[in-house]
Amino acid sequence: MTEREEIEEAIAVLPGVVLDYPFGDAVAVYKIGSTEGKMFALILEGAEPVRLSLKCDPTLAEILREKYETVLPGYHLNKRHWNTVICSGQVPDDELRDLIRHSYELVKNN
Numbered sequence: 214m215t216e217r218e219e220i221e222e223a224i225a226v227l228p229g230v231v232l233d234y235p236f237g238d239a240v241a242v243y244k245i246g247s248t249e250g251k252m253f254a255l256i257l258e259g260a261e262p263v264r265l266s267l268k269c270d271p272t273l274a275e276i277l278r279e280k281y282e283t284v285l286p287g288y289h290l291n292k293r294h295w296n297t298v299i300c301s302g303q304v305p306d307d308e309l310r311d312l313i314r315h316s317y318e319l320v321k322n323n
């Protein structure tokens with residue numbers, strides 16, 4: 214998934230997702246339940262390719278960073294628990310969808 218619309222669709226199908234801009238217009242923040250809910254996905258506005266930050270199990274986060282050069286420690290986030298994915302196509306679509314769901318579930322169940 215390299216197009217923002219595809220990424221937003223993968224996020225929007227999850228139950229109770231709300232889009233918010235608590236940090237200003239530069240970052241789209243996806244939360245669970247309400248604008249007061251916890252965030253699980255962030256998209257940097259205007260970035261090409263799309264930069265998507267997702268919460269991640271710390272062990273899996275390290276594995277992904279070693280496997281893909283386009284998976285980096287979370288930008289302006291807790292680097293142990295967040296990854297930023299440069300959506301250039303290196304991470305397969307199915308895996309990126311799984312990572313979005315993984316982030317959602319981590320936040321929802323925490």
